[in-house]
Amino acid sequence: MRAVRFTDWKTKPSLKEVPKPTPGPGEVLLKVAGAGACHSDVAIYADFEAGIVHGLDPEYTLGHENSGWVEEVGEGVTGFTKGDAYLVFGPIGCGHCTACSRGQDTYCENAATNPYQGIGLGRDGGMAEYLTVPARNLIPLGDADPVAAAPLADAALTPYHAMKLSLPQLNKGGATALVIGLGGLGQIAVQIIKALTGATVIATDMKPEAMELAASRGAITVPGGEGQVEKIREITGGRGVDAIFDFVGIKPTIELGQQTMAQGGRLTVVGIAGGVVEWSFFTNPYEAVITNTYWGTIEDLHEVVKMYQAGQIVPDVQRFTMDQALEAYELLESGKLSARAVVMPNE
Incomplete structure (x- = not known):
């Protein structure tokens, strides 16, 4: 079968022929419907070096946002029917520590x-015709489109987890939220906040077309550049924003969050660009929190799928065949995608 392989550090991925996998005990073999291309993949093959993150050493198949149809089950697996569609929870821990038990x-x-680290992160991922997954990591999709659902495994799960942790700030009268960065995660974040809360959503980005899309989803948009902080604070009546979600993570965006936070507010840095900022007693409003999150829980992903099935969140996707998979990564790297690239290995 064909697969998009991460072969070495500082090296672009390759489309290669590899053996079709066989499910082991407790595993399910999926015929892959869709595999999302994520900036994390680009960071791994373009930016990382050996030893930066344990468990990512090449060679393996990329793709940690995956969906597919049951093809075969391994020893001890019951309750799955061939042809049924599932979304894949990508992280794989030890399975027995306190965190994994949650x-x-x-x-x-x-x-x-x-x-x-997980499926497509050290272990073979979904940029291939077939994929093996621990049965526990599968969330049923029912009749929902599995190709469009693939990005939910990260591009929706990650903001959803951050939003759940911020609900105490958002579930009150007059609450405001700020979404910084309106790429794939930011666009879904706007939808999640609107569906879960009554908060006023403010959204900001440098791209006018991204802000137009966010505005169509109910956000008040503020362009980047001069007067950005003042405009955001004006929308909040000068009080500042209750919950801020930074999907970029560079120094200027984190500082934007610091400068627009309300007292008792919460700034969650989701983007992993590695920005570094100063903190002192006087740089933040009183009792405000700056924190970060990484991905989400399997329980969160079950809830995300329910929102998708109910039509509350709709990922923006651009579909690619397996022949176009490397092109999808090229477009991702160059910033020319207007939606999440989803590769369909079996189209």
Whole structure:
């Protein structure tokens, strides 16, 4: 079968022929419907070096946002019917620590000794015709389109987890939220906040077309540049924003969050650009929190799928065949995508 392989550090991925996998005990073989291309993949093959993150050493198949149809089950697996569609929860922890028992594999206490970080992250991912997945990591999609659903595994799960943790700030009269960065995650974030809360959503980006899309989803948009902080604070009546979600993570965007936070507010840095800022007693409003999150729990992903099935969140996707998979990554790297690239290996 064909697969998009990460072969070495500082090296672009390759489309290669590899053996079709066989499900082991407790696993399910999926015929892949869709695999999302994520900036995290680009960081791995373009920016990372050996030893930066344990469990990511090449070679393996990329793709940590995956969906597919049941093809075969391994020993001990019951309750699955061939042809049924499922979404894949990508993180894989040790399975027995406290964090994993909560379904929070991303914070596995044994991550430093696990053989890989997850599906498509050290273990073969979904940029291939077939994929093996632990049965526990599968969330049923029912009749929902599995190709469009693929990005939910990260591009929706990640903002959803951050939003759940911020609900105390958002579930009150007059609450405001700020979404910084209106790429794939930011656009879904706007939809999630509107569906879960009554908060006023403010959204900001440098791209006019991204802000237009966010505005069509109910956000008040503020362009980047001069007067950005003042405009955001004006929308909040000068009080500042209750919950801020930074999907970029560079120094200027984190500082924007600091400068627009309300007292008792919460700034969640979701983007992993690695921005560094100063903090002192006088740089933040009183009792405000700056924090970060990584991905989400398997429980969160079940809830995300329910929102998708109910039509509350709709990912923006651009579909690619397997022949176009490397082109999808090129477009992602160059910033020329207007939606999440989803590769369909079996089209």
